[in-house]
Amino acid sequence: MANLNKIILVGNLTADPEMRFTVDGSAVTKYRLAVQRPPKSDGGESGVDFIPIVTFGRLAEISGEYLKKGKTVLVEGRIQVRSYTTTEGQSKWATEVIANVMRMLDKKGMEETPSGSGKATEAAGAGSAVDLDSEDALYDDIPF
DSSP states (O other), X not given: OOOOOOEEEEEEESSOOEEEEOTTSXXXXXXXXXXXXXXXXXXXXXXXXXXXXXXXXXXXXXXXHHOOTTOEEEEEEEEEEEEEEOTTSOEEEEEEEEEEEEEEOSGGGEEEOTTSOEEEOOOGGGTSEEEOOOOHHHHTTOOO
């Protein structure tokens, strides 16, 4: 049986994306999505999760250029758990989504159709929808 690691999230950016470049010049962008939890069955508050998102290459460049704090986006990718050692020598764990698809959902990224309903723009050049495979080899060079 094959393993599956796929996640789709819709949320709002908590801050502008942080874009950096690896040693070989490839773009890496990191940002957090605030994703609302489903409502509780007892009617209590549902809460919000703050999910770290990482993008690579052209998707990172587009994310850094077009995404801003508060924008609503759909992100598709995979969950990655990694460990690292701090400068103080402590071992830490990080869980993040490595995105390979990003679609802006705000009205500015929507086109009006004759029926009056909005549909997502599919033009990658406009930065609305981009499908790219993440570049795992670059991940080791991320400075954050």
